[in-house]
Amino acid sequence: MYRFLLTPRWLALHVLVLVLIPSFLLLGRWQFGRYEERSAASDVATGNLAAPTVPLTSIDKPGAEVPPSLKFRSVTATGRYDPAHELVVRRRTQNSRPGYFVLTPLVMADGTAVVVNRGWVKIGPTADSPPEVPPPPAGEVSVTGRLRPAETEDSTGINDRSGLPARQVLLINTPNLARTMPYRLFGGYVELTEQRPGTAPAPDPVPPPDLGGGGGLNLAYSVQWWLFIGIAVGGWVLLIRREAHDLQAERRSAPGTDAVPAPGH
Template sequence: MGVYRFLLTPRWLALHVVVLLVIPAFVFLGRWQFGRYEERSTASDRTSSNLAAAPVPLAELTGVGRAVPDGEKYRAVTARGTFDATHEWLVRRRVQNQQVGFYVVTPLKTGDGAVLVNRGWVPAGTDADGTPTVPAAPIGEVTVTGRLRPAETEESTGIADRAGLPPQQILLINDATLGAGLPYRLYGGFVELSRQEPAAASAPEPVPEPDAGNGGGLNLAYGVQWWMFIGIAIGGWLLLIRREARDLRAAEESKRESAQSVAH
């Protein structure tokens, strides 16, 4: 053991414990980041694929009273019908162009029910609780094309729903909640309008296509970083041991030289 007896001193035993705790912690954090990378990469790839897919009829992906499968989020769909402007809602606290405003949600009545259509965004007026200027929904039969979205919930959006809002103003686009007061049944989810035929003379500003993201590239970098910390921790630990041993050897050598000098 010789000079390395210092490894069994209380100070060094505490350091050993710290290193032995830090290594599995860094392993866990690295694996967690790699897991997030895989999840986000999968979600990013699915979003890009869905956005690029050709439009299909709405009834192929959802139906009256049916929830939208998460894997079909942002798929382009088409629906034909007439807008019911008497049951139109304004969705509060929606930001576009770095400005707070409202989404305009209008049911589109089809042959077997209706689907909620987010016709676009309008800026808020001077009074946050007032009604902004909203272009009227077109009259007559139209064909809409848009991105299919699952119903919004507090969990999926982070927006806390509440009562007591001005008439026809809401916080979440949720077909189950909004459909309770309608004279017809709603398709699951809603459609984020991207195109309409015939085109409206005046319409809310379209909601931009979502950003598919970077596929979790930051999570991958963080995962690699945590695992690099493992090497740094072990390397630093060994370096401290070697330095301590070297210093002790030097001290012992100095003592021997001093003893020999005194003896002579």
């Protein structure tokens, strides 16, 4: 009755199911791996955001690389802003509006400096015209903010390029920025949350990071892929049973299947 399973059509279906099962298994495992990575990163970020504020110099130094374990750690620094070397970062959207981030070096007493992202400003009249940027406070300033690692093409998905208007960049890549400034830059940059004294007007503060639920969506996707395995196997079995049932029904209804009694019996 089940010889039909060896026909070309059914052999193709068997191969398809055998390909789908490991494919769904691997896709689910990949999504679960992404969930584990994002969940761990979210836990680290949440812990850093809640941790006590520390001096920048205690966890970062000029020319260093900020590890992911320190991302979003609250830090403080004191110095004087250098508006002469201020930059703006193109293509930064905030509250669904296109604009720029404002980067102003904060020069410390020892001559080293840290790049401070003072916040967001709207775009100018044209794509190449400079935006209106409120000036930083003069004199000595104490800043508090979230420590961020230098941006790269890999970490942001933004392709860096040259030929931009003066004092505009696409990435907050501190090693690259250090080549254009007359002092040694700290490895990370500070996303401003508070400064004393303050100024008005000022760039719009960068909102706290959206941690994305710790990868919960990836966990849902992994479960979904694994459920597809059950659907594929269940559908395969259901089709086999249906085909066998249909063949049995055809045989019962075919002419001459019922035995004819012999004469005299």
